[in-house]
Amino acid sequence: MTFVAASRSSPHLVTGIFACNGCRDITCVRIYEGNNDSAPLFKDNGTLEEVVGYYNLAVVNSYPEREQHTAPHFTSKTVERTYLQGIDNARRKQNDAAAAMFRKALDVATCELDENLQKLSLASRINALFDAGRLTEDLKDWAHAIRLDGNKGAHGATELTDEEIAQLESFTELFLIYTFTLPAQVALKKMASEGAK
Structure with missing residues (x-):
């Protein structure tokens, strides 16, 4: 400053x-x-x-007051850390680093969704989760978009635009909500319903 x-x-x-x-x-x-x-x-x-x-x-x-960002609920500490690093880099206009961190958050998240797939490449892991019914077609497409844009950030010569980073952040957040937050909320509601019986 x-x-x-x-x-x-x-x-x-x-x-x-x-x-x-x-x-x-x-x-x-x-x-x-x-x-x-x-x-x-x-x-x-x-x-x-x-x-x-x-x-x-x-x-x-x-x-202005500093923005406090949070990861979607029920994500692990590792996913949360990488996702928040992506947001922090995006706010600092460090677009290459932001893209790489959003991709890493996806990478870690897909490993956590099925530990048996950890040795596969991220692309193969996404497809395997889709084939197993763990991802919808839209989630699979979002995951591949995150993967490809994250690769551009890590290896490409041209920096992603602010608009591309905003979309990447949104896709990553939605992916985490649909794969971690919503299933955990449904499980909690189910447990509460069964406990009330």
């Missing part, structure tokens, strides 16, 4: 404005400068004081 300016609203409360060095968007951070013998971190004229080892600062709040 690059410091842009600051505005002091009280002797100890100041809002610093910073620009992201990547996307150039602005972030505002309200900072409490506690009692300190050294000079304030932000000067009254809106410039940043270069202070080495400045202590007694606390971030009160910031705007």
